[in-house]
Amino acid sequence: xxxxxxxxxxxxxxxxxxxxxxxxxxxxxxxxxxxxxxxxxxxxxxxxxxxxxxxxxxxxxxxxxxxxxxxxxxxxxxxxxxxxxxxxxxxxxxxxxxxxxxxxxxxxxxxxxxxxxxxxxxxxxxxxxxxxxxxxxxxxxxxxxxxxxxxxxxxxxxxxxxxxxxxxxxxxxxxxxxxxxxxxxxxxxxxxxxxxxxxxxxxxxxxxxxxxxxxxxxxxxxxxxxxxxxxxxxxxxxxxxxxxxxxxxxxxx
Numbered sequence: 446x447x448x449x450x451x452x453x454x455x456x457x458x459x460x461x462x463x464x465x466x467x468x469x470x471x472x473x474x475x476x477x478x479x480x481x482x483x484x485x486x487x488x489x490x491x492x493x494x495x496x497x498x499x500x501x502x503x504x505x506x507x508x509x510x511x512x513x514x515x516x517x518x519x520x521x522x523x524x525x526x527x528x529x530x531x532x533x534x535x536x537x538x539x540x541x542x543x544x545x546x547x548x549x550x551x552x553x554x555x556x557x558x559x560x561x562x563x564x565x566x567x568x569x570x571x572x573x574x575x576x577x578x579x580x581x582x583x584x585x586x587x588x589x590x591x592x593x594x595x596x597x598x599x600x601x602x603x604x605x606x607x608x609x610x611x612x613x614x615x616x617x618x619x620x621x622x623x624x625x626x627x628x629x630x631x632x633x634x635x636x637x638x639x640x641x642x643x644x645x646x647x648x649x650x651x652x653x654x655x656x657x658x659x660x661x662x663x664x665x666x667x668x669x670x671x672x673x674x675x676x677x678x679x680x681x682x683x684x685x686x687x688x689x690x691x692x693x694x695x696x697x698x
Contacts, residue, residue, distance in 0.1 A: 478493075478494045480496055482495070504601060507599065507601055508600075509558035509596065509605075523552070524539045526538060534570060541575060542578055546582040546583065546586050550583070553571040553572045554568075554590050554594060555568075555593040556568025556571070557593065558596055560602065565608075569608050573615055576616055577619070579620065583616070583619055584620055584622055584623055584626060591633050591634070594609060595634060601637070606637070606662055607659070607665055610662070610668075614669055617676045627673065627677065628673075628681055632688060638670065643691070670689065670692055674696055
C-alpha cells in the first residue's frame with residue numbers, strides 16, 4: 446500500500462462517533478480523527494485534531510546528581526557527627542577555625558542539593574557554622590562556591606532553593622568584600638532568580654502561619670537581591686538589572 450502525501454501512521458488516528466454521518470439500520474457510523482502537531486501539514490486536514498504543545502518544563506523540579514559531600518561523609522572524611530539531642534543538630538569534631546576553608550567550604554556548599562536526612566542538616570548547618578567563623582578565610586574561596594550554588598538552584602526544588610537563598614544571604618554578610626566578589630558571577634547565579642522571582646503564595650485575606658519558616662521563594666529571592674545590591678558595590682544594581690529586568694533598586698528609591 447503506497448504512502449499518502451501526509452505520511453499517516455496508525456497511531457496518529459483515533460476513532461470517534463460521527464456527528465454528521467447517517468448510518469443505516471443496525472450500523473454504527475464512525476470517523477477517524479487525525480492527531481496533528483500545531484502548524485504542520487496534517488493540521489490543515491479536515492479531520493485533524495491539533496494536540497496541545499508539550500510543556501517547556503522551566504519550573505519542573507530536577508533530580509540532583511549524587512553529591513561529593515555525601516560520598517565524603519560516607520567515607521568518614523568530614524569532621525562532623527550527628528548530635529543526638531531533640532534537634533538532631535550538627536556536632537564538630539574539631540575547632541572550625543582550624544579547618545582548611547579552601548577544601549571544606551566548597552564541599553559543604555555542594556551538599557546544599559541534598560534533601561535526605563542527615564545530609565541536608567549537615568550541609569545546611571555546616572555552611573552556616575563555617576560562615577559564622579570564617580572571617581577573612583571566606584573571600585578567597587568565592588570562585589569555588591559558584592558551581593555548587595548554581596547546581597543547587599538549578600534543581601528547582603523549593604526546599605533546596607529556600608535553603609540556598611538563606612545561605613547566600615549569610616554569605617554576603619559574612620565578611621567584607623564578599624558581596625562585591627559575587628558580582629562577576631551574577632550571570633551564573635541569577636537566571637533562576639528571574640524565573641522564580643514572582644512565585645509568591647496568593648492567599649487572599651488569609652493568614653500565612655508559616656512565615657516564620659521563611660519558605661516563600663518569591664520573598665526570599667527579593668530579600669537576597671536587595672542584599673546583593675547593598676553589599677555588591679556601585680556596579681551591583683546594573684548587573685542585577687541585566688539578569689532580572691523586573692528588579693527595582695532598594696537603594697535609589
